[in-house]
Amino acid sequence: MGCGSSSPQQAVPPPGGGGATPPAPGGGGQSGQGGAYPANNANASRARGSDIAANNGVDAELERARAEDEGKIKMLLLGAGESGKSTIFKQMRLLYNSAERTDDDLRMYGVVARSNIVVAVRKLCAHLRNLGLEEELDRESRDAEGESGGGGHSGMSVRQAYDELMAYLVDNTANAAGGMDVKCGTVGTTSQDPSFSIKYPPLDDDLNTGKKDWVGQSPRAGLAANNDAKLFLAHHESIRILWQVNIHFFYGWGLLPCVRFALLESCWFCITMSHENIGIGDDGDSMWDGYLIIGEYLDDVSRIASPDYKPTVQDVLIARVRTTQVVMEKYRIDGIDFEVYDVGGQRSERRKWIDCFDSVTAVIFVAALSEYDQYLAEAKRTNRMVEALELFRSVCNNRAFSNTSIMLFLNKKDIFTEKIMYSDIAAQRPFCDYAGPTKDFDHGVLYFIQKFKDCLIDDEFNDSFIHNLKRSGFLGAD
Numbered sequence: 001m002g003c004g005s006s007s008p009q010q011a012v013p014p015p016g017g018g019g020a021t022p023p024a025p026g027g028g029g030q031s032g033q034g035g036a037y038p039a040n041n042a043n044a045s046r047a048r049g050s051d052i053a054a055n056n057g058v059d060a061e062l063e064r065a066r067a068e069d070e071g072k073i074k075m076l077l078l079g080a081g082e083s084g085k086s087t088i089f090k091q092m093r094l095l096y097n098s099a100e101r102t103d104d105d106l107r108m109y110g111v112v113a114r115s116n117i118v119v120a121v122r123k124l125c126a127h128l129r130n131l132g133l134e135e136e137l138d139r140e141s142r143d144a145e146g147e148s149g150g151g152g153h154s155g156m157s158v159r160q161a162y163d164e165l166m167a168y169l170v171d172n173t174a175n176a177a178g179g180m181d182v183k184c185g186t187v188g189t190t191s192q193d194p195s196f197s198i199k200y201p202p203l204d205d206d207l208n209t210g211k212k213d214w215v216g217q218s219p220r221a222g223l224a225a226n227n228d229a230k231l232f233l234a235h236h237e238s239i240r241i242l243w244q245v246n247i248h249f250f251y252g253w254g255l256l257p258c259v260r261f262a263l264l265e266s267c268w269f270c271i272t273m274s275h276e277n278i279g280i281g282d283d284g285d286s287m288w289d290g291y292l293i294i295g296e297y298l299d300d301v302s303r304i305a306s307p308d309y310k311p312t313v314q315d316v317l318i319a320r321v322r323t324t325q326v327v328m329e330k331y332r333i334d335g336i337d338f339e340v341y342d343v344g345g346q347r348s349e350r351r352k353w354i355d356c357f358d359s360v361t362a363v364i365f366v367a368a369l370s371e372y373d374q375y376l377a378e379a380k381r382t383n384r385m386v387e388a389l390e391l392f393r394s395v396c397n398n399r400a401f402s403n404t405s406i407m408l409f410l411n412k413k414d415i416f417t418e419k420i421m422y423s424d425i426a427a428q429r430p431f432c433d434y435a436g437p438t439k440d441f442d443h444g445v446l447y448f449i450q451k452f453k454d455c456l457i458d459d460e461f462n463d464s465f466i467h468n469l470k471r472s473g474f475l476g477a478d
């Protein structure tokens with residue numbers, strides 16, 4: 001999504017974090033070495049005395065830290081990109097940290113939610129066009145509008161909404177600038193009405209009310225996300241209109257056939273081909289996660305567009321921000337101190353992992369079950385599940401974790417359930433040895449569990465360490 005390194009949690013400093021800190025006065029290793037301050041004997045012995053006192057202080061401090069460390073549980077969330085680590089991290093925070101998120105955090109997530117919607121809608125519109133479905137969109141939406149009585153209070157048709165979104169979100173053929181009236185309708189067919197103009201809102205003001213937008217901008221969300229959030233505010237009505245005829249897709253009804261087809265195709269597209277081909281840049285995220293955003297955010301566009309909008313707990317949970325820093329949260333659960341670390345999973349992020357490999361009590365390895373037929377954002381020919389297995393192998397067999405418990409969390413079960421209905425496991429080259437029945441959840445899960453077990457050199461992996469996560473309560477193992 002390209003929102004930059006905007007995690008709201010505590011960022012972890014590099015190892016030996018005090019490296020850049022100036023030496024404490026009197027505590028430096030150079031005193032008494034005939035350095036900058038020559039001392040007489042009395043001074044020298046006083047200096048030695050203070051050295052000893054300082055050393056004792058340091059020793060006591062180290063001892064205290066060691067004792068503290070001994071009772072502390074340090075947990076790492078590891079796994080490939082987009083496997084769901086940060087979502088679990090956020091879920092843990094919900095369970096164990098009662099502190100409210102700061103307004104600064106919420107503003108960041110507000111920007112991210114809005115930009116997530118734009119990214120998903122951008123992909124959807126681009127695929128509708130790439131698949132030559134514009135005519136169908138016209139026809140089907142006219143039928144649907146006939147039944148529902150039109151596009152809502154703006155009077156815009158679905159096709160006009162689509163054309164506006166194509167122009168502003170996909171093609172950038174209509175460039176918006178703060179506070180200027182701009183024309184729309186440079187692409188497409190039906191919205192080339194020159195009277196069709198929209199006002200691009202100045203940053204913090206709602207288009208219609210002029211009211212200050214609570215979310216505004218968030219430097220922590222990164223430039224791209226802020227720009228997309230601005231686009232969202234300018235075009236949320238079109239997004240709503242395009243979506244309203246598709247409401248409740250997730251519950252199995254109401255989606256225009258062409259939009260449903262584009263959604264499914266776009267998922268296949270991301271699975272089987274490179275994002276580059278669709279010419280809208282590669283945010284590195286799969287359309288399947290766009291699915292979730294489409295399913296959960298898009299029904300709520302008006303709320304999210306409101307100037308009073310403050311992200312809810314659920315909005316924060318599903319907001320997708322690629323992790324680019326190691327972040328840590330501390331909890332105290334039943335009198336035991338926990339430190340939980342979240343890391344970025346994409347290949348370029350993994351070199352930062354080593355910074356937190358010291359004295360780890362437990363690793364939670366997160367793998368998305370649904371990724372068996374998807375390819376990496378950062379290496380388009382590598383199957384995501386194969387990558388997860390390789391990564392798991394290297395984590396389990398890493399000497400740094402020889403005394404560490406490793407738990408495997410199998411995530412995105414909801415997507416897996418839906419996907420196996422039409423994406424055969426055995427049809428994927430790396431998993432052509434799958435001999436179970438098609439469309440069978442249990443056999444599919446057992447097959448992948450065995451694949452993970454096969455990664456272990458010794459066979460000590462205990463089944464109780466394997467968890468399937470529920471979609472709605474991510475941490476509930478079943």
Ligand SMILES: Nc1nc2c(ncn2[C@@H]2O[C@H](COP(=O)(O)OP(=O)(O)OP(=O)(O)O)[C@@H](O)[C@H]2O)c(=O)[nH]1
Nearest residue numbers: 081082083084085086087289318320323344345412
């Ligand atoms: N449908 C569904 N989506 C999920 C689930 N878990 C996570 N997601 C979505 O998957 C996307 C990626 O999740 P993240 O938690 O950001 O993944 P990550 O492992 O932290 O990714 P990196 O930070 O890039 O390493 C987000 O859009 C989540 O909302 C799940 O169980 N089901």
Ligand SMILES: [Mg+2]
Nearest residue numbers: 085086322323
């Ligand atoms: Mg993350």
